[in-house]
């Protein structure tokens with residue numbers, strides 16, 4: 173983005189919109205690769221009604237790995253994240269006709285992370301107010317906001333003051349902070365809205381909830397896709413400390429064999 177200071181925009185608002193980053197041919201190919209990809213984990217808990225999440229699909233798809241690690245994306249992101257980047261998650265979301273509101277939230281309330289991640293949201297179809305378009309609250313990335321759970325969803329407890337709709341054409345990109353409040357409104361049209369979101373992190377930041385191997389996409393600002401067993405953010409003891417309370421509950425320290433034995437005893441005593 174020659175001549176544009178993405179960092180300044182992002183720092184102020186918590187997002188940037190980049191128009192026409194991908195061509196129609198690139199978008200069509202990407203959608204085919206998404207539909208062909210298999211999930212790393214089981215069916216996504218967030219799938220509900222006419223809204224379908226296809227999550228962590230890059231993991232088994234060389235085509236998606238090539239796409240999300242391409243230099244065009246690294247060039248966009250490195251002003252914001254820095255030169256060394258990995259991917260923690262991706263998801264394609266289809267909002268078919270009749271799909272409901274996806275409520276206001278910050279993504280960190282789902283990821284439970286202390287550090288930010290960067291959402292690269294690609295419109296694969298047109299995105300409007302009527303078809304499940306994306307709304308953002310500018311400036312909301314500066315605070316950690318209260319949420320509560322409704323089923324599997326994390327729902328912001330307040331009301332955004334001045335939300336804006338991001339109208340987009342296929343191939344447009346929105347980059348936003350995982351702390352930026354956002355929602356998508358119901359799809360009242362007759363066609364499906366598709367978006368593909370990849371979640372990037374600095375290699376120095378840590379996600380204790382993702383299992384190895386980890387997908388590194390850039391080093392020194394250059395695309396260099398590779399799966400690795402560890403990364404600097406994980407081996408940094410200061411990062412480990414941030415999650416001490418969250419991760420090291422006494423229950424989690426009980427070895428697996430002991431939990432299984434306890435379960436077997438309980439089942440035995442119930443059936444006797």
Ligand SMILES: O=C(O)CCC(=O)C(=O)O
Pocket residue numbers: 265267274279304354355356367
């Ligand atoms: O794609 C959508 O409609 C909403 C998904 C979303 O906001 C999220 O996963 O954080």
